Amino acid sequence: MAKKEKKASRGRSDKIKKADGGGKLKKIVLREQADVSTEEHPLSPMPAQTQNRPGIEAKMSPRPEFLALDYRGSGKLHDKAALITGGDSGIGRAVAVLFAREGANVAIIYLKAEQKDAEETAAQIEREGRRALLIPGDVKDSKFCQKSVGQTVREFGKLDILINNAAFQKHQDKFEDITFSQWDKTFKTNIYGYFNMVKASLKYLKKGGVIINCGSITGLEGSKELIDYSSTKGAIHAFTKSLAQNLVEREIRVNAVAPGPVWTPLNIADKSAREAAKHGADTPMKRPAQPEEIAPAFVFFASNTDSSYISGEVLTILGGETRAS
Numbered sequence: 001m002a003k004k005e006k007k008a009s010r011g012r013s014d015k016i017k018k019a020d021g022g023g024k025l026k027k028i029v030l031r032e033q034a035d036v037s038t039e040e041h042p043l044s045p046m047p048a049q050t051q052n053r054p055g056i057e058a059k060m061s062p063r064p065e066f067l068a069l070d071y072r073g074s075g076k077l078h079d080k081a082a083l084i085t086g087g088d089s090g091i092g093r094a095v096a097v098l099f100a101r102e103g104a105n106v107a108i109i110y111l112k113a114e115q116k117d118a119e120e121t122a123a124q125i126e127r128e129g130r131r132a133l134l135i136p137g138d139v140k141d142s143k144f145c146q147k148s149v150g151q152t153v154r155e156f157g158k159l160d161i162l163i164n165n166a167a168f169q170k171h172q173d174k175f176e177d178i179t180f181s182q183w184d185k186t187f188k189t190n191i192y193g194y195f196n197m198v199k200a201s202l203k204y205l206k207k208g209g210v211i212i213n214c215g216s217i218t219g220l221e222g223s224k225e226l227i228d229y230s231s232t233k234g235a236i237h238a239f240t241k242s243l244a245q246n247l248v249e250r251e252i253r254v255n256a257v258a259p260g261p262v263w264t265p266l267n268i269a270d271k272s273a274r275e276a277a278k279h280g281a282d283t284p285m286k287r288p289a290q291p292e293e294i295a296p297a298f299v300f301f302a303s304n305t306d307s308s309y310i311s312g313e314v315l316t317i318l319g320g321e322t323r324a325s
Contacts, residue, residue: 041065042263043287044277044281045277046278046288047061047062047277049268050271050273050276051269053270055265055266056089057120060265064094064290065292066097066290066291068101068295073101073103073128076305077104077302078102079105080104080161082096082104082107082161082302083106083107083108083201084165085164085197086108086109086110086165086166089110089264089265091214092108094290094292095299096108096132097121097124098296098299099298100132104302105130106130107133108121108132108135109139112137117265118134135148135151138189139189139192139193139196140188140196146199149201149203149204162201162210163214164197164214164236165214166190167189167190167214167229168185168229170228170270175227178227178228186228187228187232190229190233191235195239198243202247207252208251208304210252210255211254212254212255212256212298213236213239214258215233215258217258217316217318220234237256237314240312244312248311254312255310255314257317258316259289259294260288260321261279261280261283261319262280262294263290280319284319284321285319287319289317294317
C-alpha cells in the first residue's frame with residue numbers, strides 16, 4: 001500500500017455521502033473511491049503495477065482521486081458547453097467533474113478501448129446535475145475532430161470551452177530506439193490533435209470562448225527518456241502563446257496547464273511496474289499529484305470571472321518545485 005500524507009479530515013466516504021445530499025449513492029462512486037478512506041493523498045512508493053496502453057483507470061490501485069470533495073461549485077461555468085479530449089480518465093475526468101459542478105454540460109472524447117472509464121465519467125457528470133456526451137474516436141483524425149465538434153454543438157446548442165488533453169507517450173532509454181512510427185504517433189496525437197480540434201472549434205467559439213491546452217513540465221525542462229513527448233509539449237506551449245495572440249481580437253482566450261507527475265493511466269501504461277511505483281517520488285512533496293489537484297487550474301482558466309485578463313499563459317503545477325532542475 002502507498003504511504004499517506006498526514007492531514008486532518010473527516011472520512012472520505014462520509015464526505016462522498018454528504019456531497020450526494022445524503023441520498024443513495026450509485027455503486028460506481030463507492031467503487032471508485034473504495035481504496036481511499038480519508039482525504040490524505042498517497043505518497044510514493046505506490047503499489048507496483050503496469051498496464052497495456054492506453055491504460056484503464058478502473059484497474060489502477062489506488063484509484064486516482066478525482067471527486068475533489070472539498071471543492072464547492074459556485075456557478076462559474078453556468079450553462080456553458082465544454083468539450084474535453086481524453087476526458088474519460090486522469091486529468092480529463094477530474095476536469096469534467098469540476099466543470100459539471102460549476103454548471104457546464106460536458107462532452108468527452110476518448111478511445112474506444114476506454115469505454116468503461118468514459119461511462120463512469122459520464123455517470124459522475126450526470127450526478128453533478130449536468131448533461132454528458134460520449135464521443136469515441138481518435139484526435140489524430142481531422143475528420144473525426146470536425147465530426148465531434150459538430151456533434152457537441154448539436155447536443156448542447158453551442159461550444160464555449162475546448163480542452164485539449166489527449167496524449168500519447170512512450171519512454172525510450174536510447175534515442176535510436178525511437179522509431180519513426182512512434183515519433184509520428186506522438187506528434188499526431190499530442191500536437192496535430194490539438195491543431196485539429198482548434199481548427200474544428202473556431203467555427204463555433206464566440207466572444208468569451210476559451211481554449212485550454214494540457215502541456216507538461218517536460219515541455220519546459222525536457223526529459224531524456226521522453227524526447228518525442230517533451231518535444232510535443234514544448235510545441236503545445238508555443239502553440240498556446242501564439243494562438244492566444246492570434247485570437248485576442250476575437251476575445252477568445254487561450255492558456256495552458258503544465259503539470260509535473262500525475263497519478264493517471266497514461267503513466268502506468270508507459271512504465272514498468274517498478275518505475276510506476278516511484279512515479280512522483282522525486283518531487284518536493286514526495287508523491288505524484290492526484291487529478292483532482294490539477295483540475296481547479298482548468299476551472300480557473302475556463303472561468304471568465306476568474307481569468308478574463310489572462311491569455312497566453314502556461315501554468316506549472318509541480319508539487320513544490322519552484323525552478324527548473
